[in-house]
Amino acid sequence: MKIVAIVGSLRKDSYNKQLAATIQERNMIKFDMEILDLSVLPFYNQDEENNPSEAVIVFKKKVKEADGVIIVTPEYNWSIPGVLKNALDWLSRVDKVLIGKPVMTAGAATGLAGTLRAQLHIRQILTAMQVKLLPPAGNEILVSQAAAKFAEGKLADEATNKTVDEIVDRFVQFISE
Ligand SMILES: Cc1cc2nc3c(=O)[nH]c(=O)nc-3n(C[C@H](O)[C@H](O)[C@H](O)COP(=O)(O)O)c2cc1C
Numbered sequence: 001m002k003i004v005a006i007v008g009s010l011r012k013d014s015y016n017k018q019l020a021a022t023i024q025e026r027n028m029i030k031f032d033m034e035i036l037d038l039s040v041l042p043f044y045n046q047d048e049e050n051n052p053s054e055a056v057i058v059f060k061k062k063v064k065e066a067d068g069v070i071i072v073t074p075e076y077n078w079s080i081p082g083v084l085k086n087a088l089d090w091l092s093r094v095d096k097v098l099i100g101k102p103v104m105t106a107g108a109a110t111g112l113a114g115t116l117r118a119q120l121h122i123r124q125i126l127t128a129m130q131v132k133l134l135p136p137a138g139n140e141i142l143v144s145q146a147a148a149k150f151a152e153g154k155l156a157d158e159a160t161n162k163t164v165d166e167i168v169d170r171f172v173q174f175i176s177e
Pocket residue numbers: 009010011013014015016017074075076077078079108109110111112113114115146
């Protein structure tokens with residue numbers, strides 16, 4: 001099974017990148033996961049959507065070929081970061097590679113809400129894009145107070161890791177349904 005992760009933070013030491021890397025490492029036996037680089041994508045421009053740059057072509061191809069997509073995102077100003085919205089806008093046009101694609105979302109934040117408001121916004125966006133979204137009830141990965149839960153480049157909080165493992169297992173099941 002091939003999974004791609006789309007991470008909404010470009011920051012080198014991003015907690016969300018670390019969360020994606022932790023999911024990748026803990027599920028190596030279950031699926032092959034690639035964390036895609038959003039920093040190479042230009043700003044979406046409708047004038048270019050039928051003849052986009054190589055970076056956009058490669059990004060869309062990887063998403064198209066994946067069995068499922070895990071979006072891991074911080075919350076910026078109660079919503080999702082612009083880099084993530086930009087990536088989703090590219091994916092939503094021309095060949096529309098996310099239509100019907102199994103998708104789950106997760107997020108880590110330094111505050112108490114753990115990206116809850118960003119998760120609500122992304123659900124709205126993904127509904128417009130007609131993805132096959134893992135039902136959020138019981139499947140929310142909201143990592144709050146991230147500074148205390150990550151160490152040495154990984155999610156180090158065992159209780160949180162257990163929850164994340166269970167939800168990722170349900171996503172794997174959901175992909176094959
Ligand atoms: C521009 C900006 C806006 C932010 N807005 C929020 C917010 O609305 N809610 C929240 O919980 N944290 C917010 N934060 C704090 C992030 O949770 C924190 O910076 C987190 O580490 C970002 O994720 P990352 O580590 O993956 O880069 C904001 C941070 C930045 C840089």
